[in-house]
Amino acid sequence: MSLTEKIFQRKLGRVPSPGEVVEVVPDIVGFHDLTGHHVVEVLEKMGGDMRFNPESIVVSFDHLAPPPDKKAAEVQVYTRGFVRKVSIRNFYDVGSVDWGILHQVILEKYALPGQIVFGADSHTNTAGAVGAFAQGLGATDIAALLKLGRTWLVVPSPMRMRILGNPPPTITGKDVALDILGHFGVDGLNGYSVEAYVESPTFDVEHRATVSNMSTEMGADAFMFVPDRATYDYVKLMRGVDAPRVEPEPNAKYVDEYDIELPRLEPLVAAPYTPDNVKAVTEVEGTEVDMVFIGSCTNGRLSDLEAAARIVKGRRARARCIVIPASHRVFQEALRLGYVETFTSAGCVVTYGTCGPCLGGHFGIPGPGEVVVSTSNRNFRGRMGHVDAKIYLSNPYVAAASIVEGKIVDPRHLL
Amino acid sequence: MSLVVRGKALVYGDKIDTDVIIPAKYLVYTDPKVLGEHAMEGIDPEFPKKASQGVVLVAGKAFGIGSSREQAAIALKGAGVRAVIAESFARIFYRNAINVGLPVLQVGGIRDAVAEGDELEVSVEEGEVRNLTRGTTIRVNPLRGLPLEILKKGGLLEYVRGV
Numbered sequence: 150m151s152l153t154e155k156i157f158q159r160k161l162g163r164v165p166s167p168g169e170v171v172e173v174v175p176d177i178v179g180f181h182d183l184t185g186h187h188v189v190e191v192l193e194k195m196g197g198d199m200r201f202n203p204e205s206i207v208v209s210f211d212h213l214a215p216p217p218d219k220k221a222a223e224v225q226v227y228t229r230g231f232v233r234k235v236s237i238r239n240f241y242d243v244g245s246v247d248w249g250i251l252h253q254v255i256l257e258k259y260a261l262p263g264q265i266v267f268g269a270d271s272h273t274n275t276a277g278a279v280g281a282f283a284q285g286l287g288a289t290d291i292a293a294l295l296k297l298g299r300t301w302l303v304v305p306s307p308m309r310m311r312i313l314g315n316p317p318p319t320i321t322g323k324d325v326a327l328d329i330l331g332h333f334g335v336d337g338l339n340g341y342s343v344e345a346y347v348e349s350p351t352f353d354v355e356h357r358a359t360v361s362n363m364s365t366e367m368g369a370d371a372f373m374f375v376p377d378r379a380t381y382d383y384v385k386l387m388r389g390v391d392a393p394r395v396e397p398e399p400n401a402k403y404v405d406e407y408d409i410e411l412p413r414l415e416p417l418v419a420a421p422y423t424p425d426n427v428k429a430v431t432e433v434e435g436t437e438v439d440m441v442f443i444g445s446c447t448n449g450r451l452s453d454l455e456a457a458a459r460i461v462k463g464r465r466a467r468a469r470c471i472v473i474p475a476s477h478r479v480f481q482e483a484l485r486l487g488y489v490e491t492f493t494s495a496g497c498v499v500t501y502g503t504c505g506p507c508l509g510g511h512f513g514i515p516g517p518g519e520v521v522v523s524t525s526n527r528n529f530r531g532r533m534g535h536v537d538a539k540i541y542l543s544n545p546y547v548a549a550a551s552i553v554e555g556k557i558v559d560p561r562h563l564l
Numbered sequence: 565m566s567l568v569v570r571g572k573a574l575v576y577g578d579k580i581d582t583d584v585i586i587p588a589k590y591l592v593y594t595d596p597k598v599l600g601e602h603a604m605e606g607i608d609p610e611f612p613k614k615a616s617q618g619v620v621l622v623a624g625k626a627f628g629i630g631s632s633r634e635q636a637a638i639a640l641k642g643a644g645v646r647a648v649i650a651e652s653f654a655r656i657f658y659r660n661a662i663n664v665g666l667p668v669l670q671v672g673g674i675r676d677a678v679a680e681g682d683e684l685e686v687s688v689e690e691g692e693v694r695n696l697t698r699g700t701t702i703r704v705n706p707l708r709g710l711p712l713e714i715l716k717k718g719g720l721l722e723y724v725r726g727v
Contacts, residue, residue: 287634287660337627
């Protein structure tokens with residue numbers, strides 16, 4: 150059995166066929182401020198009662214947090230009221246202990262191998278990094294799930310990917326994600342549940358989280374990393390508990406396969422205006438850069454900050470630079486390790502726990518004609534708040550190199 | 565609700581993403597009228613005016629890629645879109661459209677069979693797109709099962725109220 154089949158067998162007591170519509174009770178459901186108010190509004194129109202266990206709900210305010218305007222503050226007051234009314238304990242408000250971007254909070258504190266996770270956000274699939282089957286849904290779907298205690302989905306076809314060899318310097322999970330996007334395109338993994346097998350332990354859960362996260366951009370139904378030593382070590386390190394061992398069987402059957410050899414990869418970027426417009430960094434070298442954003446649920450983890458700090462250390466920013474660790478935990482580690490000082494000394498602005506400019510919400514919206522290098526997940530027209538800004542997506546090494554050079558350069562020259 | 569809709573075709577390309585359908589700054593709103601005024605703002609500021617008489621939106625591959633924002637489907641519906649026909653859809657957008665009562669139909673090659681302004685009649689239940697301007701009909705797999713039941717009720721909210 151594949152990991153996908155095992156997960157559905159655990160839920161249904163049988164193995165369903167790909168294409169079948171099944172109903173499941175998820176292990177975790179999440180939402181944030183910008184979808185939360187919509188979920189709550191629809192749930193109240195449905196009668197307001199809730200069969201889903203509030204203990205299994207995770208809420209974090211991350212998109213427009215702290216609120217940049219009146220309307221954002223209003224929807225947070227509304228959602229906070231609901232959280233209190235139904236006694237959701239797993240609630241992460243601005244500045245609360247372990248506050249962070251929802252997907253990062255779920256990864257750090259909740260998701261486990263073999264679980265099913267749904268969230269009112271397309272990047273909920275980030276939890277696939279530890280071998281959970283995770284999908285984003287719209288607000289009404291999540292409201293109905295909370296009311297009825299279950300939801301439906303179309304069973305996807307399992308596909309195998311193998312990530313082979315050791316990552317060379319400056320190659321990260323982002324380059325793997327972009328390689329897959331370049332190969333399959335933005336709808337290439339529609340209907341697939343990818344099960345990724347990793348050969349090298351250095352391609353750890355943080356690299357994996359970036360790939361699972363961007364499987365939204367690939368159209369994948371789910372993107373799970375097959376749990377291994379790195380997975381169990383990560384859960385133990387973050388939460389002090391032993392994760393359940395849920396792994397595919399050696400005879401697992403897959404409808405399709407794709408291999409990525411890490412030693413053959415070079416740093417990649419996605420040029421405007423789609424995440425599958427993938428080029429080698431060398432193809433766009435010299436492009437003048439106005440602003441760089443390092444952060445988001447895609448690349449706001451400690452190893453991302455470490456990567457960027459290695460390049461920025463001792464240099465001065467030549468582009469506007471915003472760095473946002475994905476959670477309070479990441480921020481504190483970055484403080485302890487000196488990365489925050491490295492960034493601020495170079496002239497970067499640092500905050501934490503928010504999606505910030507990724508979706509054009511606040512904290513650094515680019516202007517007309519400006520070029521942005523961002524470690525986030527989307528470069529659609531208008532994504533960061535202005536339709537005439539051009540966004541290049543990259544890994545944190547390329548982003549950091551752009552900070553110190555003021556243009557896109559190959560980061561391998563700067564290490 | 566009736567699952568047969570009529571309207572003039574508005575034709576767009578591949579990979580129409582949720583950021584151009586409705587930018588994130590409007591996600592603090594859920595009102596179809598407010599959202600409809602900004603539908604497709606990222607690629608066609610004239611869209612709300614064009615759609616106001618009731619239209620069928622025709623697009624290429626991967627329509628609705630990107631975010632889970634249900635406001636993308638609500639904005640289109642609020643602007644006057646009566647159905648979306650595309651070569652393919654992003655999974656979440658497709659679900660959201662059905663959940664807010666916006667008929668969607670996947671039709672391979674649709675952009676070769678329809679020109680901007682053609683009068684279309686779409687039946688998702690029969691899996692038919694009738695181009696009344698050209699006098700042609702395209703048949704595809706109809707919508708079935710739970711998605712069809714939800715759409716017949718007018719959306720998931722109405723469906724759940726009736727469970």
